[in-house]
């Protein structure tokens with residue numbers, strides 16, 4: 001079959017790789033002049049930055065894409081496992097290092113926060129059980145298809161329904177099962193991995209920390225940008241045709257069937273069309289569907305990112321660092337209820353020069369400083385980013401005992417509006433709809449269209465969700481669905 005993929009994000013690239021393996025001819029249309037979507041890249045003089053994801057988990061899912069074509073992934077990209085997941089800092093000078101070695105992690109937590117190890121051991125094992133139960137049932141299969149649920153895995157999951165802690169929030173589960181307030185804040189943060197609030201997302205989301213603590217965090221030799229770059233190289237090798245600077249205007253539908261795409265008033269016919277574009281934009285712009293109503297109030301968070309070239313090194317910091325807010329609950333209320341920023345936000349500092357060569361001059365560091373932010377509903381971002389900059393500089397100074405302003409030699413800022421424009425993401429949300437609410441994971445858009453035959457969806461805004469691993473899982477679901485449709 002001839003298949004068109006609109007968008008060359010992780011979902012689009014991985015779908016192409018799978019579909020070529022199944023014998024199809026694939027064309028990717030990308031409105032930008034390069035591949036990768038949210039996995040972008042920025043250069044500020046001698047400093048280099050990834051502009052999107054910074055955390056790599058489950059890299060074996062990427063490796064599989066190469067292995068299915070009998071290629072050695074190590075010929076394309078390489079990564080190493082980190083010994084330290086993240087360093088956490090609080091304003092009261094408490095510090096916690098999250099080690100990848102589970103015993104070391106538990107020792108550090110119990111000694112730093114003076115609590116018994118048993119609760120954390122039980123918490124980890126319960127999260128693993130949850131993940132094992134839903135992994136095959138839910139993550140690699142289409143939702144809204146009865147066949148997904150008619151099997152032994154569903155029965156097992158139903159028999160263990162209580163284990164999923166669906167009717168408590170992640171925060172309630174963490175407070176109840178672990179208790180210690182510092183540890184609860186560390187475990188609550190995982191809700192942000194899919195742009196949600198720990199006070200609204202259900203307790204089943206303890207599986208997110210499992211992905212990190214079980215599979216580890218990794219760092220790519222060439223930075224995160226190396227991931228789409230290596231997938232692009234593989235695509236070229238196996239014959240995927242790329243069309244850059246070709247924004248698709250619409251998906252053509254005849255007799256309730258997708259028949260191709262429109263490019264600058266030119267119709268191109270295809271047997272199947274896959275949209276890797278944000279699903280809300282797909283309906284509103286590419287299908288011009290006036291009846292489609294995005295769930296605007298439940299969109300995931302966005303981000304305000306400061307890219308700073310720093311003219312010195314900080315020995316106390318690692319690749320991933322968190323400076324926690326003093327009022328975490330208030331921070332999420334601001335993001336999701338008031339569409340505003342906190343005056344004391346949690347600050348994420350990612351410094352790839354800690355692990356990667358040639359991304360900053362000698363003796364310097366490249367800081368990617370990210371603040372979780374509300375979606376873009378037309379706020380005055382110039383004003384907000386100026387105030388935010390003052391607040392975060394003050395907090396960094398307090399925590400690190402420096403005047404960081406004196407060390408910033410390069411700067412660029414991305415607001416939620418920029419993210420929306422650069423990647424064509426609805427309201428600048430990083431992960432499509434959030435997982436706030438008990439049934440929200442089940443309410444994500446499915447990977448196929450119910451009303452338009454031959455139209456499919458992949459990527460972070462549809463099932464099973466946002467983030468690199470889940471986008472790759474969506475490509476498996478789409479390629480399986482297309483195979484069955486043939």
Ligand SMILES: Cc1cc2nc3c(=O)[nH]c(=O)nc-3n(C[C@H](O)[C@H](O)[C@H](O)COP(=O)(O)OP(=O)(O)OC[C@H]3O[C@@H](n4cnc5c(N)ncnc54)[C@H](O)[C@@H]3O)c2cc1C
Nearest residue numbers: 007009010011031037038053054055247248459460467468
């Ligand atoms: C700041 C930030 C931090 C993040 N942190 C992490 C992290 O640490 N770990 C993690 O796993 N995930 C993270 N994510 C989420 C992750 O980046 C996304 O879930 C994932 O990259 C989305 O991929 P996708 O396949 O949905 O495509 P996208 O990356 O959304 O790409 C869609 C592509 O479609 C193209 N396109 C749009 N409209 C058209 C059109 N009309 N015609 C042709 N092409 C079009 C776009 O240009 C783009 O290239 C982060 C995201 C951001 C922005």
